[in-house]
Amino acid sequence: MNERTGLVDGERADRFESACRTVVGDTLRSITYFTPDGFEQTYLRSDLDADADLAGFVEHESLGFRARTAYRDSELGDYEHTVRSFENGYITRVVGHEEGVFVTTDGLTMRRSEEVATALGELLD
Template structure:
């Protein structure tokens, strides 16, 4: 993969998403405050998306997770963005995050996806 993420973590994230989402998975991107790396792009899609722009927008979540600490809503879990042709799900744990794009799916599958991503990102943070 690249310098942003270890090959092991990249493989775990993509494998987790493929297992949870299946054929509806469109892309997987890992990001930090300073960098981003697309780990997976479904082969029927073009690689012309503004990855840096998407990542810059999703980085706002680092500030949001701090803002939402100590609220009556409980801990931040994940963010979903809904589009005409699919969804973007963002999960942040500590100083790292991932966003995943998918085709339309049932809501429960997004919860499963976010929980699985959170587990993989948290394991890496503990190392």
């Protein structure tokens, strides 16, 4: 796990990890908490290297704050979460009003992505 930056306290980081591990188990790769002004990786699975360009990921995923307002009053309903598929895994992003979390996993079904998004959403503002 990366050294704490103080953006999110240890107890809250533990709640994020517990919620994710309950839903996706050992397929959980990482958890990153972010705000418009900063970010902190709160969990990284021990078999992975801490060499990802987190700043680049956060820059892109923080666009989720705009998605909340851009999709407001849409026929589809309120924006809930985003899932991105990659060659070696998935990202699920959930944003509140001023904070967000994205998790990476090895495998993910649509049902599991909805479950992890719901669990994280309950922990955000």
